[in-house]
Amino acid sequence: MNRRPLYWLMLTLLLVAMSELQTMGMLPDMARSLGASTAAIGAFISIYSFGMAIGGPLIAWALRQVAPKTALLGVVTAYAVLEAAVPLVHNYWWVAALRLLTGTLGGAVFGLTLTMAARLAPSPDRIASSISIVLNGLMLGAVLGLPISHAVATAWNWQTSFVALGGAGLLIALLDLRTLPILPAASAQTTADELQQLRSPRLWSRFLVSLLTIGATYGAFSYFTPLLEQDAGFSSHATTAILFGYGLCTVIGNNLVGRYADRHAVTLLRIGHLVLAGSLVLLALFAHLPWAALPGVLLVGLVGVTMNPALVVRVVEVAGAGNLVNTVHTSVITLGVVVGSAIGGAAISGTGGTTAVAAMWTGAILAILATCALTAQGVARQGNTSLANAGVADTVQTQTRPAGCHVVHGGSPGVGGQAACP
Template sequence: MKKHLYLLMTMIMVVSMSELQVAGMMPSIATDLDTSVSRVGLLVSMYSLGMALGGPAVAYMLRHIRPKLALLSVVGLYAVLEALVPLIHEYWWVAIFRILTGCLSGATFGLSVTFGAQLAESPTKIGEAISIVLGGIMVGTVFGLPLSHYVAGALSWQTSFYLLALIALCLFVASLFALPSRDPASQEASEQDLRNLRSLRLWSRYLVSLLTIGAAYGSFTYFTPLLERNSGLSPNTTTVVLLTYGLFSFIGNLVVGKFADSHAVTVLRIGHAVLIISLSIIAMFATTGWLTVTMVLLVGLAGVSMNPALVTRVAEVGGTGNLVSTVHTSVITMGVTLGTAVSALTMSIAGNDPAIAMWTGAAFACLAAIVLATQTVPFKRSAASSI
């Protein structure tokens, strides 16, 4: 089943790269569409908005369809829309297509996680299986922006869209033959999936995910200016550091997956502590290059890599149905948006110093640790399990 999980991982990698591809080639797109770079930047936000709001809607519509067919439908349509974007030379049409691709991307996340849970060797291996699937986030996040930037410079920004569309099409064909068929959720299971979304316990765990991802992205987003401006690293060295950060995130994701099923809370407590300490050290000693780089890599190990533990805790109270998983994806996307937005606000107030974003990320991690603590207070086991 591992090969199937890696296939799902590649799907998530592609849609993660698609989210960031515009950010890597904004000047080229702005020139071609005869608009400003700031308006092109909104295309990234529109994609994220589609993921957050449209993903659950798509998953809801597909809830009675076989998982394989649902996933193939989403990936196939994504490939078509991704290929159509560069054929259109009107900004608002491109914006609409980006929103639609974002909707399909959000659904791909939820459907892939649900499918990955079904393909786990046993119920006690769900966290490990999901960690493999979610590894695509690390790869796509790290390579999406620099690769799109390179392709736009060497060829054209349109080529980036064609390449991702082609890869998605190849994944569609590979999945058609390779992924096993599974029965769709029963009417009762679908209704239970919907009822689970009314659970306060579930939303309290969603909140931990929101704050944890907000901490990771509220800092990660501003690593480049911090490393170059505060630490004095060259652009080439910064690129190497960021690629190594991605490798560490991928490794951390796999390690967390090994322990997520049986020690999710412990993993999160350690991860939050590492984030708080590492980001605080970066903020205080940003001018010390070697120390900053070391802490950045620690953030890679303990930041976004906590995803499998977050998913495991959500699955404990909400199951792994399409809606619960896709809404969790939306919450994570909102965490990215919230973390980066709050960091941008605090930086603007404090003189645009990237070190302020590190303090903001540490504050998010503190809040996540506090919320987690309220859910895991050592009362009687029956009382604690009800939170």
């Protein structure tokens, strides 16, 4: 498998992931410059995520019959221009509008990179490994986005961070132009098939598992800093090092899941959900003990967002690897981030706001709900398989028994019934 295009797609996704979190590392500087509160600047992350969740599928629909490479180049270029334009405005609401637009384009980039990764896989049983390479950009962006933006803002100013990422986006667009292969655009029939799949309850049940899994992870991760510093007693520098270790664990876990998800997606998700829930319960019960908090955080890094390749494979199994389905899936994942963080924040506020432990409990509950949803899917699938097998057996027996025989005792021969022959 030629992995070079996958690494360029990884860099493209890295750009989006770094941009999503960059304002978190520059909150005080942006607040002073724009005359807004720190909380108002923090809302830029939610605004960006909202754009990804809602706007991404709209752009995917608008570009549904454009070749993936052409669509990606156009979206990344527009993204880079809008990112670099942020320092040109000096009003909070104009910056918020630009963050909403870049979030919308970011959602489209996410969907397009995953679609191209799936289509570049050498065979259907290598889709997860291809996707995991690209998703490394998401993992690394979450690790690097905040500290790099903070360092740039400290050395120069917050505007420089936006200009730098905008310039990087234009450079990546040029590299994508030279290195990415040309893939055919989706046909009208393919688009119609995707729309039909999006009406499938089976697909949305898998989307639900994705939302709960990512919601469980981010419901806890969003509050790791106060948990480590206030509850566990780590210093600010130690917390930074631990969060960096968390990021490295996400990269390791993502590659491990990607290696085995094509053949063992359900097993990986079951194990991942159980370990995730157990790790969050550990953090909730023993957050005040540094020796328990540290491995708990690292375990969440290994089994949280790293389940993305398995989640994507489960969606591809029932709906294919089309751009529209992938973009809607990334929107669901983004909603998981927003919902999980909001529930965790509400739990902390509801318990007095003095400790982040409540967010660990809500994360554990969401992980358990994800396990229940996955189990319910397995039970439903086994039930459908049993009914199908019973129908086949009944048909075979009907075709093979002698003329004049009939089934009695309410079953089919060999499945609880008996054949009565004259």
